[in-house]
Amino acid sequence: MNHLLPLLVALPLLGAGLLAATGRLLPRIAAETAGVVVSAGTAVLALVLLLNSSPPLVEWVGGWPPKASKGGESVGIVLVGDGVGLGMAALVSVLTVAALAYSWHYFDEAPEGQAGTFPALVLLFQGGMCGFAIAGDLFNAFVFFELMSVVAYALTGHRVEEARAVQGALTFGVVNSLGAYAMLMGIGLLYARTGELSLTAIGRGLDAHGGPDALTLAAFVLVLTGLLVKAAAVPFHFWLPDAHAVAPTPVCMLLSCVMVELGVYGVWRVYGTVFAGPGGIPAAGLEHALLALGVLTGVGGAFMCWYQRHIKRMLAYSTVSHVGLFLVAIGAYTPEGDDGAALYILGHAGVKAALFAVAGILLDRYGSVDEKELHGRARELRLPAVLFAAGGLALAGLPPFGTAFGKAVSEEAAGGPFTVLYVAVSAVTAGAVLRVAARVFLGLGPEPEEAAQAETKGTGEEPETHGRLGRLPDTMVVVPTVLLAAALAMGVVPGFAGVVSHAVSEAGSGGAVVTTTHWTPAGVLFGLLSTALAAGLAALAVTRPHLTAPHPWTDPVRRLRSGHLGDYVAWLVAGAALVGVLAWPSVLGG
Amino acid sequence: MTFFPYLVAAYIFLVGCYGLATSRNLIHAVGCLSVCQAATYVLLLTVGYRDGGTAPVFSDIRPGSRPVVDPVVQALTLTDVVVGATVTALLLALVIQVVKRHGTADPDELRELRG
Amino acid sequence: MTRRARLLVLAVGGAGLTALLIAACLDLPDFGRAAHPYGTRAVSAALARHTANTVAAVNFDQRAFDTLGEMTILFASVLGTVVLLRQSRDEERAAPESARVAAPVRRYALLLLPVAVVTGLYIVAHGQLSPGGGFQGGVVAATAIHLLYLGADYRSLERVRPVGVFELGDALATCSYLVLGLASVLAGTAFLANALLPYGTFNTLASGGSVPLLNAFIGMEVACAVVVLLALFLDQAVEIEEEGNRNG
Numbered sequence: 004m005n006h007l008l009p010l011l012v013a014l015p016l017l018g019a020g021l022l023a024a025t026g027r028l029l030p031r032i033a034a035e036t037a038g039v040v041v042s043a044g045t046a047v048l049a050l051v052l053l054l055n056s057s058p059p060l061v062e063w064v065g066g067w068p069p070k071a072s073k074g075g076e077s078v079g080i081v082l083v084g085d086g087v088g089l090g091m092a093a094l095v096s097v098l099t100v101a102a103l104a105y106s107w108h109y110f111d112e113a114p115e116g117q118a119g120t121f122p123a124l125v126l127l128f129q130g131g132m133c134g135f136a137i138a139g140d141l142f143n144a145f146v147f148f149e150l151m152s153v154v155a156y157a158l159t160g161h162r163v164e165e166a167r168a169v170q171g172a173l174t175f176g177v178v179n180s181l182g183a184y185a186m187l188m189g190i191g192l193l194y195a196r197t198g199e200l201s202l203t204a205i206g207r208g209l210d211a212h213g214g215p216d217a218l219t220l221a222a223f224v225l226v227l228t229g230l231l232v233k234a235a236a237v238p239f240h241f242w243l244p245d246a247h248a249v250a251p252t253p254v255c256m257l258l259s260c261v262m263v264e265l266g267v268y269g270v271w272r273v274y275g276t277v278f279a280g281p282g283g284i285p286a287a288g289l290e291h292a293l294l295a296l297g298v299l300t301g302v303g304g305a306f307m308c309w310y311q312r313h314i315k316r317m318l319a320y321s322t323v324s325h326v327g328l329f330l331v332a333i334g335a336y337t338p339e340g341d342d343g344a345a346l347y348i349l350g351h352a353g354v355k356a357a358l359f360a361v362a363g364i365l366l367d368r369y370g371s372v373d374e375k376e377l378h379g380r381a382r383e384l385r386l387p388a389v390l391f392a393a394g395g396l397a398l399a400g401l402p403p404f405g406t407a408f409g410k411a412v413s414e415e416a417a418g419g420p421f422t423v424l425y426v427a428v429s430a431v432t433a434g435a436v437l438r439v440a441a442r443v444f445l446g447l448g449p450e451p452e453e454a455a456q457a458e459t460k461g462t463g464e465e466p467e468t469h470g471r472l473g474r475l476p477d478t479m480v481v482v483p484t485v486l487l488a489a490a491l492a493m494g495v496v497p498g499f500a501g502v503v504s505h506a507v508s509e510a511g512s513g514g515a516v517v518t519t520t521h522w523t524p525a526g527v528l529f530g531l532l533s534t535a536l537a538a539g540l541a542a543l544a545v546t547r548p549h550l551t552a553p554h555p556w557t558d559p560v561r562r563l564r565s566g567h568l569g570d571y572v573a574w575l576v577a578g579a580a581l582v583g584v585l586a587w588p589s590v591l592g593g
Numbered sequence: 594m595t596f597f598p599y600l601v602a603a604y605i606f607l608v609g610c611y612g613l614a615t616s617r618n619l620i621h622a623v624g625c626l627s628v629c630q631a632a633t634y635v636l637l638l639t640v641g642y643r644d645g646g647t648a649p650v651f652s653d654i655r656p657g658s659r660p661v662v663d664p665v666v667q668a669l670t671l672t673d674v675v676v677g678a679t680v681t682a683l684l685l686a687l688v689i690q691v692v693k694r695h696g697t698a699d700p701d702e703l704r705e706l707r708g
Numbered sequence: 709m710t711r712r713a714r715l716l717v718l719a720v721g722g723a724g725l726t727a728l729l730i731a732a733c734l735d736l737p738d739f740g741r742a743a744h745p746y747g748t749r750a751v752s753a754a755l756a757r758h759t760a761n762t763v764a765a766v767n768f769d770q771r772a773f774d775t776l777g778e779m780t781i782l783f784a785s786v787l788g789t790v791v792l793l794r795q796s797r798d799e800e801r802a803a804p805e806s807a808r809v810a811a812p813v814r815r816y817a818l819l820l821l822p823v824a825v826v827t828g829l830y831i832v833a834h835g836q837l838s839p840g841g842g843f844q845g846g847v848v849a850a851t852a853i854h855l856l857y858l859g860a861d862y863r864s865l866e867r868v869r870p871v872g873v874f875e876l877g878d879a880l881a882t883c884s885y886l887v888l889g890l891a892s893v894l895a896g897t898a899f900l901a902n903a904l905l906p907y908g909t910f911n912t913l914a915s916g917g918s919v920p921l922l923n924a925f926i927g928m929e930v931a932c933a934v935v936v937l938l939a940l941f942l943d944q945a946v947e948i949e950e951e952g953n954r955n956g
Binding site for chain 1: 878882900
Binding site for chain 2: 760838
């Protein structure tokens with residue numbers, strides 16, 4: 004069984020290679036079918052492996068298992084197929100299938116002879132993300148991290164005729180590459196100290212050297228910088244709204260629902276296997292860094308989310324603020340927090356992908372994703388309206404959605420004042436979604452006036468489909484419906500949470516700590532509270548737009564998002580220094 | 594001064610970041626990104642150096658007769674070089690499109706995506 | 709932000725990062741120290757499999773999975789660049805005009821071209837024996853044929869370099885690498901295990917098991933990828949023009 008682990012990477016890559024080779028000859032329908040078949044096959048493989056992942060699968064690619072005679076270390080690359088890694092790979096694969104199904108005959112006529120290019124790129128993206136999810140070797144993780152990044156830049160800029168698309172993709176590319184190189188500097192430092200590359204061997208090497216010092220701290224900061232850029236934590240997040248607002252909608256589903264979360268997953272994985280030992284960074288260091296950045300990210304993302312009128316951009320900011328919540332859950336550094344983050348990421352993936360899918364419907368129906376311009380225009384879209392509103396409620400944490408479950412478990416693990424953060428962030432981000440639902444699909448509230456301020460509007464977008472759609476393709480409605488149903492099932496199916504927390508504890512603590520996760524009255528109550536607050540905020544925004552319109556006092560914060568590449572790089576450097584400052588006291592104390 | 598080569602790597606990385614942040618031309622910015630990446634080559638290669646070491650290639654030296662430098666970092670650097678070159682190619686392709694669509698390569702004038 | 713504010717943020721962050729990196733450098737082991745546990749193991753593993761060039765053994769045997777990822781990044785960036793630099797709706801092609809090339813340049817380029825191509829192929833073929841390999845040799849071979857652009861003109865380059873063929877070669881080389889990896893899974897060993905072919909005699913062309921084969925696939929992939937990438941960029945510079953811009 005463990006020999007099959009590398010196939011999670013090899014299958015999509017081979018599919019992409021064959022599609023690229025034959026793309027010129029294949030009719031479009033064959034290319035798209037092949038893409039769906041390969042990604043679905045990989046998804047099945049991921050699920051089969053996931054079912055067999057207890058005890059975790061370990062594979063030495065190239066057949067180089069460690070030999071006791073050589074000091075117990077290997078010269079090869081190790082892949083780790085535990086419940087969490089394979090769970091992420093399965094999530095990646097399932098969402099890839101969803102994105103490819105959604106984009107069925109979706110794009111404008113592919114350029115001549117390039118029918119296979121888009122599905123091939125999506126398959127490469129899937130392969131890269133699966134490779135990162137199961138990597139047990141730090142440099143190998145970097146390679147697949149770069150693979151998914153490179154494909155993501157290309158996919159983001161796919162609509163080259165659009166000025167914003169290419170600009171967003173370039174910002175995305177430069178900022179993420181810089182983060183990746185910072186990560187590689189960190190890998191170099193760790194290699195210098197330990198002379199090893201596999202995660203567990205580096206961890207052992209650090210422990211053998213003794214307590215943490217400046218080198219450990221610098222390596223921690225640099226590796227975390229790379230991962231947090233990918234996770235779009237404040238202040239590394241600036242690229243995300245630019246990229247997610249302009250990428251084709253099916254790509255947004257993948258970027259926002261798994262790629263960003265893989266950054267969070269990477270932080271969890273790398274800290275747990277490399278830095279958690281006595282020679283690494285004490286847990287207090289991780290807690291300070293992640294809780295501080297998590298709160299900043301949650302609050303900042305929610306704030307910016309509320310003031311967006313570009314619907315995809317609003318959803319992108321909502322992702323930023325949810326990443327903040329995931330980081331807080333992981334930063335709590337308890338087994339329950341990890342369970343909560345895992346559940347929350349799964350639920351969020353289904354809900355956010357569904358919301359993006361509906362935004363894509365609006366874009367293709369009306370050539371706009373601008374909340375003000377679309378006011379009342381989408382009354383005819385009944386089912387998408389229901390889906391969008393349900394997605395908003397799920398995002399708010401309405402039980403029994405999987406998002407509500409994850410939120411409840413994380414919130415209890417983080418405890419104390421963080422409960423306020425969870426409720427507030429869920430309420431504000433979901434309030435924005437519900438506000439859009441009420442204005443766009445129901446036409447509630449007064450006709451909006453044109454604001455004179457400089458902000459990113461959602462007008463003047465080109466539809467991604469071949470002309471504007473007369474009738475909605477079934478796939479574009481079925482995909483969000485299924486995704487939302489899956490998000491609902493995660494909170495309802497008995498035993499699902501048990502399976503997830505078993506996988507998390509086995510991957511995190513080797514099964515030493517067994518946690519139970521279930522709905523608690525407090526969790527349900529806070530879920531209902533944040534839903535009520537979200538509905539209230541949405542109602543307020545619809546009936547009294549002036550109360551929630553941007554005020555001069557919000558301008559300084561909004562102006563931080565200047566769209567300037569240099570600013571983002573400056574913030575990245577400052578963010579790396581901030582992580583260092585936050586983790587420093589624990590190193591001195593340890 | 595046994596740590597001096599490492600400082601060179603750190604310096605290259607930081608100077609690349611400075612260039613990126615203050616760049617007034619996107620092609621220059623992509624070049625600065627390559628500078629940052631060059632720092633990673635320097636770091637990896639200095640980390641792998643052994644005093645008196647030669648290339649880890651045994652077609653003309655007897656194994657064990659001389660110290661050789663760490664072959665692993667050389668392989669990692671090779672991977673890194675390829676990754677860097679391809680990322681640069683892709684980013685330059687994006688710069689070409691940005692210049693076509695916006696008519697400028699100056700980041701100061703690209704202010705459409707904000708707020 | 710204003711330029712001033714940006715510099716301020718950069719200065720504060722940069723100062724912190726500089727301090728951290730300098731402190732880390734002081735903690736690094738001495739430059740040139742002898743202890744390299746992984747490196748030492750890699751050398752003995754390479755010798756055990758009769759591969760003279762240890763770097764090639766690391767790239768194509770011990771860490772062949774990294775190389776798979778690396779090759780795929782190159783493949784992906786070619787696909788991505790094809791997409792990004794496609795001729796968009798508002799652009800059209802203009803036939804390139806030939807320019808006069810100075811005679812010495814022409815002679816030198818045409819003389820060098822075959823030498824450079826052969827050198828590239830030699831470097832690919834001897835990847836497991838001497839410094840070099842698929843990546844380096846592929847780049848040399850691919851850039852070599854662009855001497856034709858310098859020595860003759862764009863049209864003759866286009867004649868020897870049908871982009872579609874090279875795109876196909878790029879994809880097929882990638883597939884071959886993967887298929888060889890999968891073959892070892894079908895044989896019941898680990899993915900990309902170097903166990904299918906005999907290791908051969910040390911320091912000969914046919915040594916190292918599947919190392920020369922993987923190396924050759926990489927050489928082909930890199931050569932094709934570089935040709936396609938350069939073709940796309942040259943196309944932008946030479947042929948593609950915006951509409952209404954056809955006056956020269």
